[in-house]
Amino acid sequence: MLEIKNLHARVDGQQILQGIDISIKAGEVHAIMGPNGSGKSTLAFVLAGREGYEITQGEVLFEGRNLAEMKPEERAREGIFLAFQYPVEIPGVSGMNFLKSALNVTRKYRGLSELDAIEFLKLAREKLKLLGMDEKLIQRAVNVGFSGGEKKRSEVFQMAVLEPKLAVLDETDSGLDIDALKIVANGINTLRNPDRAMLIITHYQRLLNYVIPDKVHVLAEGRIVRSGGKELALELEDKGYAMLDSADANAAA
Amino acid sequence: MAATAETVKTVKSVTDEYKHGFVTDIEVERAPRGLNEDVIRFISEKKNEPAWMLEWRLKAYRTWVERFLPASDPTWARVTYPQIDYQNAYYYAAPKTKERPKSLDEIDPALLRTYEKLGIPLKEQEMLAGVAVDAIFDSISVATTYKEKLAEMGIIFCSFSEAVQEHPELVREYLGTVVPYADNFFATLNSAAFSDGSFVYIPPGVRCPMELSTYFRINAENTGQFERTLIIADKGSYVSYLEGCTAPMRDENQLHAAVVELITLDDAEIKYSTIQNWYPGDENGKGGIYNFVTKRGACRGKYSKISWTQVETGAAITWKYPSCILQGDNSVGEFSSVAITNNYQQADTGTKMIHIGKNTRSTIISKGIAAGHGQNTYRGLVRVLPKATNARNYTQCDSLLLGDKCGAHTVPYIEVRNRTAKVEHEATTSKISDDQLFYCKQRGLSAEDAVTMIVNGFCKQVLQELPMEFAVEAQKLVGISLEGSVG
DSSP, rough: OOEEEEEEEEEETTEEEEEEEEETTTTOOEEEETTSSHHHHHHHHHTHHHHHHTEEEEEEEEEEGGGGGSSSSHHHTEEEEESSSSSOOOOEEEHHHHHHHHHHHHHTTTTTTOHHHHHHHHHHHHHHHHHOOOOOHHOOOEEOOOOOOHHHHHHHHHHHHOOOOOEEEEEEETTTTHHHHHHHHHHHHHHOTOEEEEEEEESSSSSHHSSSOEEEEEETTTTEEEOTTHHHHHHHHHHOHHHHHHHHHHHOO | HHHHHHHHHHHHSSSSTTTTOOOOOOEEEOOOSSSSSHHHHHHHHHTOHHHHHHHHHHHHHHHIIIIIIOOOSOOSSOOOOOOOGGGGGSEEEEOOOOOOSSSGGGGHHHHHHHHHHTHHHOSGGGGGGGGEEEEEEEEEEEETTTTTHHHTOOOOEEEEHHHHHHHHHHHHHHHHHHTTSSHHHHHHHHHHHHOOOOEEEEEETOOOOSSSEEEEEOTTBBBBOOEEEEEEEEEEEEEEEEEEEEOOOOOEEEEEOOOEEEEOOTTEEEEEEEEEEEEOOTTTTTTTEEEEEEEEEOOSTOOOOOEEEEOOOOOOOOEEOEEEEOOTTTTOOOOOOOEEEEOOOOEEEOEEEESSSSEEEEEEEEEEEEEEEEEEHHHHHHHHOOOOTTOEEEEEEEEEOOOSOEEEEEEEEEEEEEOOEEEEEEEEEOOOHHHHHHHHHHHTTOOHHHHHHHHHHHHHHHHHSOOOEEEHHHHHHHHHHHSSSSO
């Protein structure tokens, strides 16, 4: 579903990604781990098409299409979803209204009928129930006055409603206490299915105790330095990112 | 909101830009070009006015010529425009009919089609929505619907001209008591040359069962439109009134100088809502309406209330300050405004809250949005007079900027002469952030839909003051008027 080939990208003239190769098939969950400043969030924004994140070399194919040729909203409508690390507030716009509009542009793009307010509310309630979340999440203005945990839950809820083909979760676990982490992890697991690929970006291993990845990639200084199974995450937890230095040393040797 | 986005698209596909920019081809009867005493006599005669009305017009005209004209247009507002040639406009234009139509069937079908294009439900069968419309086509009121039904309740809702004929005692008692004929340059010009307008009287204790509405439309070329509205809510009554305005696209500028006077007696309430969508000029600032309007309400009675809600999206220049004179003890004034300036539009708008009575309260919520090269000014006065014990005002002015070539300005004047008064003023200025836009795009929304949604969110507090059926219309307008403001 997603082919990242020798991806180089820069932000504000600074080269951040220095050659990344990842291939994710439908149904797979990959985790990307790495220390601060390794380029994790840059990768997320490059995939979503944020302005100012420039691909300088290599390419990203989504279902065979070159992402560089698609505008951010087109990528979203094609089924790429980014759960933001820092979801932004939109005062005065209710979550319900926002998400209904987003869902309907996507449905329209795919040739499906648009949902009216009642149909949407029904769908939203089903998803909230599925995720064990509260309805007030969509009654309030988008992210306005939300706690850190509420923001992350809201992102997972939006994902549930929009049903993307590829979900990129950018540090969806950061800043959560253990209970909130479980709710979010449970949400992600619920949304795992054979048609959906997920890319989980995280600094810590703890989310991966609850969401078991098929593959783990370790990112450092804009490169994938290790790839492996779920046990790689545990190894990182055990040894810390310092182990990468020796890994680099090994690779160089 | 997807519905909104879709509407915007539909509207765009019908005409490229300004939805209401069509011209109705019908024969027009005009007064000679320019303004002098003869033209005023002509207008007055056409309307078969009584002598007192003509005298009032002439008094205003002489004041205008002697006091205002030599000093030229007011210059204190933050707007610029070339000197208007007042002698080069027509002050009276009316569709040619042999007699005034008695029912809708007698009205020129071309006229009715115009209203249909505007989306006004003029025909009786379309009136089930519960809106009574007094339609002003250029200078004469074409049809007043629902009048009889309202009359059964003692409510008078008719054209101003008709009120002069049928209810002269009410007109004489209240006309010019809120906005005197010598009030200001444009109000005085209006007092001399006003063509028509709406008149509403709600008798004591009556709650008007439907929204009353006037749709103004400037059609004839080179015509100034000077309508005059007078609404009186007698003791314990209530009325909600809505005016909507559109005009065709023309290269030259047209002047619209209206006057609105509202009066509430004891325990009465008037809710006055405006959706102003006059032609704003093209993207280079050519053409468009000069909207120079004087609107003022007097809360004469105790516990009375006047609330102004306005959505100003159109006009090349907007110059208006719907105000409240809070005379009655415990009376309440409210002003809620959304003003959008895009391209080269200029708006200088706000309100005046004059606290005279005890325990009077006022609230001002102003939302200004500037895009393109638009200049948006809030100008407001809160004045508390010595006898206004415990007067209370809360003012909130928020400005939103789109792009880096537009401007937002806030000019509050606060004069307090009573120690017990409490006056609060809050102001913010913000921009739509790249983060917000990207967030919306990542969820599939186009930049245009995202801006429409964010701006509607910014205006929500004001839009929700509008009667429901018009709130939807207003949301769409917000989107349409910001077209092309994001790349």
